[in-house]
Amino acid sequence: MLTVRAPATSANLGSGFDVFGAALGHPADVVRVERASETTISVTGAGAEYVPTDPAENTAGVVARELDAPAHIRIDKGVRPSSGLGSSASSAAGAAVALNELYDRGLSDEELVWLAAEGEAVVSGDAHADNVAPSILGGFTVVTDGGITKIDADLPVVVCLPDIVVSTRDARDVVPDSVKMDQLVETVGNASTLVAGMARDDPELVGRGLTDPVVTPARAELVDGYDAVTEAAREAGATGVTISGAGPGVLAVCRHRGQRRDVAAAMVGAFGDAGVDARAYQTELGDGATFCR
Numbered sequence: 001m002l003t004v005r006a007p008a009t010s011a012n013l014g015s016g017f018d019v020f021g022a023a024l025g026h027p028a029d030v031v032r033v034e035r036a037s038e039t040t041i042s043v044t045g046a047g048a049e050y051v052p053t054d055p056a057e058n059t060a061g062v063v064a065r066e067l068d069a070p071a072h073i074r075i076d077k078g079v080r081p082s083s084g085l086g087s088s089a090s091s092a093a094g095a096a097v098a099l100n101e102l103y104d105r106g107l108s109d110e111e112l113v114w115l116a117a118e119g120e121a122v123v124s125g126d127a128h129a130d131n132v133a134p135s136i137l138g139g140f141t142v143v144t145d146g147g148i149t150k151i152d153a154d155l156p157v158v159v160c161l162p163d164i165v166v167s168t169r170d171a172r173d174v175v176p177d178s179v180k181m182d183q184l185v186e187t188v189g190n191a192s193t194l195v196a197g198m199a200r201d202d203p204e205l206v207g208r209g210l211t212d213p214v215v216t217p218a219r220a221e222l223v224d225g226y227d228a229v230t231e232a233a234r235e236a237g238a239t240g241v242t243i244s245g246a247g248p249g250v251l252a253v254c255r256h257r258g259q260r261r262d263v264a265a266a267m268v269g270a271f272g273d274a275g276v277d278a279r280a281y282q283t284e285l286g287d288g289a290t291f292c293r
C-alpha cells in the first residue's frame, strides 16, 4: 500500500484565470492506494458525503482508469468539495502520484499533471490543470498549453472558507465571453506584477497583482459578503484579496506570518456580519504531493 498527501490549492489568483495556481501548506487530502483487479473508492473526512464513490465520477477513479492502474483507493478528505480550494484536484493529484509509483509507470511530474487534469474534466467538463499542477509540483505554477512553469515562492496567506457551496460549473457559467482592450491591458499588467512578486517573495507585488477586472467581479455575486470580507482583510493588513479558484473560498496575501491571525479573524468576522459561518486557514505556499510512511 502507498500513501500520498496532496495539498489543497488556490487557482487563478485573480489575474491568472485558468493559468495561475498555488499549493497551500494545509489542508490536504490523503490518498491510499493498493493494487486490485478492479478500482474501488472509499471516502472519509471533510464533506465525504458529497464525494462520489463511483470510480467513473470520482477524479481519483478517472485517474486510475486513464493510467490503467486498478486499485482500492481510500481518500481522506482534508479539503471540502466545492470550496475553491481545489478539493477534486487534490484527490486527482494524490491518485496520480500514488498510482504512478504503485504500478511503476515512470511518468514525469509534468505528465502526471496532464493525467490528473483528465480527472478534473469529470467535475467541470474541462481538463483544466491550474489546481492539479500546484498540488503535484508545489509552490506557484503557471500552466499554459506550452508547458508548466514553477516558482518556489515563500508567501504567508489566509484562505477563508464560508459555509456556502459554489460549484465550479456554476462559477464558470458567469465568466464573461469576451473582454475589452482596457481590461486586457490591466489584466496583463497585474498578472506580470504578480509573477514578479512570486519570483521575489514580495507580498506587496503579489497582492497588487491579484486584482482582476473581469472574472472576479462576475463571480463575487456568488459569494455572500465578498466585498465586506475583502475590505476587512485589507483593513487588517492584507496586501491583496481575491476569490480562491471558483470560490467560495477567499484568499488574502499577508505581509508576514504574524499578520495572518488578524487577517483571519477579520475575514471570519466579516462573513459572520453577513450571516455566513466561515473558517480560516492560516497557511503559506507549500510543497506538492508527498509520500507518507
Ligand SMILES: Nc1ncnc2c1ncn2[C@@H]1O[C@H](COP(=O)(O)OP(=O)(O)OP(=O)(O)O)[C@@H](O)[C@H]1O
Pocket (backbone or CB within 6 Å): 009, 011, 050, 051, 052, 057, 058, 059, 060, 075, 080, 081, 082, 083, 084, 085, 086, 087, 088, 089, 091, 092, 123, 124, 131, 166, 167, 168, 169, 244, 245, 246, 247
Ligand atoms: N475526489 C473528489 N474529491 C472532491 N470532490 C470530488 C471528487 N471527485 C468528484 N468530485 C466532485 O467534484 C465537485 C467539487 O469540485 P469543484 O471543482 O466544484 O470544487 P473544488 O475542487 O473544491 O473547487 P475549485 O476547483 O474551484 O478549487 C463535487 O461535485 C464532487 O462531488
Ligand SMILES: N[C@@H](CCO)C(=O)O
Pocket (backbone or CB within 6 Å): 011, 012, 017, 018, 019, 124, 128, 130, 131, 168, 171, 172, 245, 246
Ligand atoms: N480555473 C478554474 C479553477 C476552478 O477549478 C476556475 O476558476 O474555474
